[in-house]
Amino acid sequence: MDNLPLLTVGITLLTCVLAVIGVHVYSSGKAQREALVERMSHTGQITTVGRNRRFRGLDRRLRQTGIGKRIERKIAVTGLDLTPGEYFVYVVAGLLGLYFIIGAIFASFFGVLAALAGLWGGNAFLNWQRVKRTEAFINQLPELTRVLANATQAGLAMRTALVMASEELDDPAGEELRRVADQLAVGHTLDDALGELADRLPSRELVVLVTTLVLSSRAGGQVVTSLRNLTETLEERKETRREVKTVLSQIQVTALAVPMIGLGFLLLINNMTPGALDKMTGATIGQVGTIVAFALYAVGYLAIRRMSRIQV
Structure with missing residues (x-):
């Protein structure tokens, strides 16, 4: 392969990135294990074991900028144990790895496109984590x-019931309810605390639950009966969402497979005629055609996902 040195550098960089991510995952798992051991061996409240933060100087300077504040807000609703500085470094390292590896396998121009796609993917990853956390919380709503x-x-007040639920439920519901309990403890009203919860994890199911709790606290009424009926409804919606997701899984795989087939053809052409992609992207018309082709693939992918999206 003509770009063997560049590929070697890219693989080395990717290995370093994976090593850093592995250390981060290991430290997070160790912290969670210590917190679990502390919870099981101690009768007091749950304690959170922290970890040493990396890139503190960069993180401190980044938080003072507009982009750093936006990253911090996005991370806060995902539940990830990351700081804006750590996230920024990981994204930059991933972009460099994409540029070197894709550029060595295909062509340098494709490395630039992969880096731009990776820049969008970093933001998409946070959005995906937020959606994933929201869905996990929705699945816990019947139990909540x-x-x-x-x-x-049993005669407990709603504030006390929320505190008890935060202790009994697993994350993410337990963590989110602990935030609500902490806000109530420092003087926030039930409306404000539950309203912030609905803003962090937007979903129709949670809005219905929050509305039920707020109206019950304001006007009284049969809150137990309302919660029983809501539990049955949420159980039915949970099963319906699972069935819809199963039915649409093939469509979602197809939406992802179509652009992958296109990349496979490019790799096949480059293997059959070494240097063909370099010649193609060396001219302006080739670069424009490549951008248009990838744009069409992206439009097709988004169109398929949009048409297969069913609100339950």
Whole structure:
């Protein structure tokens, strides 16, 4: 291969990135394990074991900028144990790895396109994590409403019921409810605390639950009956969402497979005629054609995902 040195540098850089990510995952897992051991061996409240933060200087300077504040807000709703500085360094390292590896396999121009796609992918990753966390929370809503209904039926106040639910439920529901309990402890109203929860994890199911709890706290009424009925409804919606996701899985795989086939053809052409992609992207018309082709693939992918999106 003509670009063997460049490929070697790219693979080395990717190995370093994976090593850093591995160390981060290991430290996060170790912190979670220590927190679990502390929780099981101690009868007090749950304690959070921290970890040594990396890139503190960069993180401190980045938080003072507009982009750093936006990154911090996005990370806050994903539940990731990352600082804006760590996220920025990981994204930059990933972009460099994409540029070197894709540029060595295909052509230098494709490395630039891959880096630009990776820049969009970094933001898409945070959005995906937020959606993933929201879906996990939605799946816990039936259990949450059941706990609240049992607690209120036993005569506990709604604030106390929320605190008890935060202790009994796993994350992400437990973590989010602990935030609500902490806000209530420092004087926030129930409306404001639950409203911020709905803003962090936007979903129709959560809006219905928050509305039910707020109206019950304001006007009174049969909150236990409302929560029981809501539990049954959420269970049915959970099963429906699972069935819809199963039916649409083939369409989503197809949407991803079509652009992958195009990349496979490019790799096949380059292997059959070494240097063909370099010659193609060496001219302006070749670069424009490549950009248009990838844009059409992106439009097709987004169109398929849009048409297969069903709101339940």
